[in-house]
Amino acid sequence: MGSDFIEQDVVLTNDNHAVVLHDIYLDAVTNVAEVFPERARQDGHFYVIDFSLSELRSLNLTERIDPQTKSAVYSGRFPVYSSRFEIATLAEEIELIQGLNKSTGKNIGLYSEIKSPAWHRQHGKDISKIVLNVLREKGYRKPSDNIYIECFDPEELKRLRLELSSQLKLIQLIGENQWLESDADYEFLRTPQGLKEIASYADGIAPWLQRIVTGRDKSGQFTFSSLTD
Secondary structure: OOOOEEEEEEEEOOOOOEEEOOOOEOOOOEOHHHHOHHHOOOOOOOEHHHOOHHHHHOOOEOOOEOOOOOOEOOOOOOOOOOOOOOOOEHHHHHHHHHHHHHHHOOOOEEEEEEOOHHHHHHOOOOHHHHHHHHHHHOOOOOOOOOEEEEEOOHHHHHHHHHOOOOOOEEEEEEOOHHHOOOOOOHHHHOOHHHHHHHOOOOOEEEEOHHHOEEEEOOOOOEEEOHHHO
16 A cells, blocks of 8 residues: 555445445446346435445445446446455445554555535434544544544534534535535635635645646646645
8 A cells, every 4th residue: 555545435324334435326336226226216326325234235346337338437447347346334444444554564544535414414314423433433533543534514524523522633625616515615615714714623625636736837837726825
């Protein structure tokens, strides 16, 4: 492992297990449509929150595909359905990283993203509490611990800090308003006033790359936005 940190995007199952998956739905990264064809919602998506952990274990995980064509979205990445992979719980991924740290003598940290917390609450689940419980069980409690928690939702980060009393380092993800990641105004959060507000509850920001690197100058060097000042 040559990385300083490994990221875990975290969503919940219907039996309240925190699992590592980039999306709240399954159709682009598993064979769920073949195994559970009747479980799609009206919008055509198969949602993680509609499945138990044991049901998810029956699925084969793959590199991201187009659900219609079954072809890889990113052809240069890992081959599609080339082996048998399963969705891992957050606890299992932490155990793997901690085990590799022990065997290699390294100290690779965690960068854990709480996905769609407001959406989870609409479905009766408090993803932040569950994630914090897993992290505490695995030894992550203090600001000095080698972990960052990130989220697109500023209200949830405030809640983590104030209501849930997390001492872990928090990172405000900054996307684009049209992404609909939360009700946040990311245009505002990129302003000096917005950054000042973020500093009241978070330890740093993680903007979308194109909001940092703006292009190249005439000499071919990268140019950067004011967020790097």
